[in-house]
Amino acid sequence: MPPGIPLFPDGASTMAPRVDALYLFLVALSAFFSIIIFTAVIVFAVRFRRRSEGERPPAILGSLALELVWTLVPLGIVAVIFVWSTELFFSMHRVPPEAMEVYVVGKRWMWKAQHLTGQREINELHVPVGVPVRLLLTSEDVIHSFFVPAFRVKKDALPGRYSILWFEATRPGKYHLFCAEYCGTKHSAMIGTVTVMEPAAFQAWLSGGAAGQSLASAGEKLFQDLGCATCHRPDTLARGPNLEGLFGNPVRLADGGAITADESYIRESIVTPSAKVVAGFQPIMPTYQGLVAEEGLMQLVAYVRSLQRPAVAGGPPTGTSVQGAPAGPGASPGPAPPGQERP
Amino acid sequence: MSDVNTAIDAARLRRARLNYLNVSYGVKSWLLTIDHKRIALLYLASVSIMFAVGGAFAVAIRLELVTPPGDLVQSETYNKLFTMHGVVMVFFFLIPAIPAVLGNFLIPLMIGARDLAFPRINLLSWYLYILGSAFGVYSIVNGGVDTGWTFYVPYSTLYSNSNVVTTGIAAFIIRFSSILTGLNFIVTIHKMRAPGLTWFRLPLFVWAHYATSIIMVLGTPVIAVTLLSVIVERTLHLGLFDPALGGDPVLFQHLFWFYSHPAVYIMILPAMGVISELVTAMARKRIFGYGVVAMSSMGIAIVGFLVWGHHMFVSGQSTYAGMIFSALSFIVAIPSAIKVFNWTATLYKGSVSMQTPMLYAMGFIGLFTIGGLTGLFLAAMGLDVHVHDTYFVVAHFHYIMVGGTIMGYLGGLHFWWPKMTGRMYPEWWARVAAAVVFIGFNLTFFPQFVLGYLGMPRRYHAYVDEFQVLNVMSSAGASILGFGYLLPAIYLIWSMRYGPVAVANPWGAKGLEWQTPSPPPPENFPVQPVVVEEAYDYAPEKGVVVV
């Protein structure tokens, strides 16, 4: 490898070797077929070059056998590639249930990350090595895309929606973070660093510095301040559905359908309440569009996620927040996320 | 005495033979012409100018990218440069070039007709192109547009402060130029073939344009209405994609790519038609697998409508939909591969001449093969996640558009130059230019594959230091490529006046267009031709061999 010319990126996640394997297979395949075609064209052009004006080549119309061969063989090869790459893609969408959560908001022109413990970062993301990390992405304005080449992952961050990206880092170090969807003037400046740390170092980082309150407690405060608690309560004065134990469970809707309550559902219910009305309730909830910023919405989502059904009937809701990364492998945090994106 | 005078007069008349170029003079005779051949030359002039404009933007881009920081121009300017490079090259050059220049000129000749079905609509198409270009140039001069040629919302509707509306109008107008051209071609091919010219005796150039025209007619309106929606959202605040209202910006992507993917087949199919003609003529041999090649054009056109979602694998589109798009994207690659194999097989036991058209054809086959194979990388979802929106994609589509379409365009221009102008181009210079283009092209775009996998995103004004060496290589290649394009511009224009006079059939090729003088008379054929032989029937005496 000539000095100074990088030819292949670092791989630092569990996905990277798998993506690289597919890539190298395709490179080999392409080189193979290219060489065959180039050679054939050049050899034929030289060997059968025109030697006299009057020469008349034979009229070879075609060959069904050859056509079938060079249709079916490529078809077979692409079928293999298809199955391989689709399986890889689906793995990229199957979020491990024990994944650590980070909420990320893209805005022109920076990435704002919030750990559940309350740690906030701008254009930086600190994660532990060897632990799956799940990012909940959204945008405050235009479409952005969260891209970490070393992890071989990328996902668009959309305004008005949540998208999910997950990875598991395998090597400590600092890796580039790029915005990969053109978003205006400083698109190429919307870059940062993902810092992968040993678990102990990560815990130290998490507890050091001004953490402030956890995401869920910030959400709880918003829940009170915005008056949500007026209607969403577990007692008979409730005019809205009780949110305890909502997350991850099915919800019956007024139009007869059902949906599993995930982050997107919670966000939509705050912003466009009339889109999915819960069975047995009136569509009277006002919209909070414009009244809560994306980060506030994420805090509310984190809060609602943390609401579990009380162990004793009639008791107050327990607002346990979901902790950040476990101290070491084996410890599991709070309620499990649904894991997959809505297809 | 009178006999001698008559003989001299007759000789003079023979020499001063009327052709479409000298039948009338004056600006009005050109601007109000309904002769498809003159309209083709009007297009040649206009698309060449737009190519130069788009090329100028490319030069500026590659100059900026020589160094990692954004130090040549400001970010806003750079964003406008790459947007306008894309808009001008895609809408004002690649989509019209081969159909409007070569297709317009050749299709009536190739099928033995006097003109296209609707000559006045043909002229209208050109005027729509000019009107659209005028809006485009106005947008550029008025400060440009910075949304990317893809106009993604909500950036283009709610955030961009640039000339989105005028550029949208330019693209909207020029879409109708495209639609009318396609409509004209379809009707012409259906209704105006010479007696005896059955569908499966048509030149493959005609098949390719037929398939292209179907896409033009059915696909283009969708981008027209989508751009209209963007214009309307910006001007009248009819928020169809506004997330604050509950609108879905990804819907825009679906609508945009529903046309823009088939659009890339509009750009490549005509070039493939040219290559079919070049290969068979330069090898003086029937095309291997004629029926298969013809049908593969149709197959690409049809399946090409079903794959648009492969631009959106990471957009939040459903994974199951993505799977279907991925599968279909792999399938659409197969007919293209089949063509490459058939062209190669045509050379086998041929009588291959290495004149310039053949050099371009060979260059096309090589570069299109690489471009097409790298398409497989992008159709593979798991891999596309990494390379989407990086320079890998940029390299892929430049291999197809520049290594493919532009090589096909130049090859076809050289091949039919004697027919169109009555003059031959200088062969030596043309071969040099072809070689320079090939080398410059590869040096420009191959490093970009590497850059893309390394992770350099597209549309980046400034980049991280480790990407510099490859960018410098790419920019160096671009200067060579630019020089390679300058050469034909110079010698082709030169040849129109000083090139050797061409005979009717300088290549000894088959095809009705070669059975009429160079340049052709205004009515194309003095006598209606009747077709009695198969396409590319180079060796009728020896009988047919089916392997």
Place this chain on the structure above:
Amino acid sequence: MSDVTRGGTAGPVHVPVRGKAHGHDHPALVHHFADLDQQREASSLGMWLFIAQEIMFFGGLFLLYAVYRNLYPHAFAEASSHLDWKLGALNTVVLIGSSLTMALGVHAAALGHRKAIAWWLIATIVLGAVFLGVKVVEYGEKFEHHLVPGPHFHYEGPDARPAQIFFSLYFSMTGLHALHMIVGIPILACMAWMGWRGRFGPEYHTPVELTGLYWHFVDIIWIFLFPLLYLLGAHQPHM
């Protein structure tokens, strides 16, 4: 000049016989066509292709409608009830009537009845103008009630945001449709004029036929627009 009748392995030359009786010297025959039959077939195919692309053109908007209605069915139904379905129904009848007069105009052209052509086409124009007039009234109402999307949009209820999408679609789709009618009316006027001057007859009435195709297409688009936009809120109380 040599033509391409090379002796060869192909069979006898087949020259399709085009009806010699059909207007070889008809003044409407354009130079590059062999005869009027070919010209008519080509023009007809051209118009059908044009209509195909128009379908795709409107199709984009219909797709947007379908997606958003699926996402916000309640909001769309409620917003739809703000449209006056009676005016919409009137317009539907008017437009179907204009298609009837158009068809009768084409028939008259085929028979070469000068006066009938002109009157039927003028009737079509009048009905088209009535349609557009009703639309102007409707649009005016929307302005008054602040239902035009944009900074002055005002809508009561929790569904205001998706309702604005509904109205954006309403204006886009009916606006585009109205534009097509506005383009059609001068064409009809030209046809009426040419018909009055006796240019059409059994041999040649292609322009009227093609205009008829276009007008019927515009009518059909409205027949889809009316229920999709106006009749969604049928079960809602009119506000």
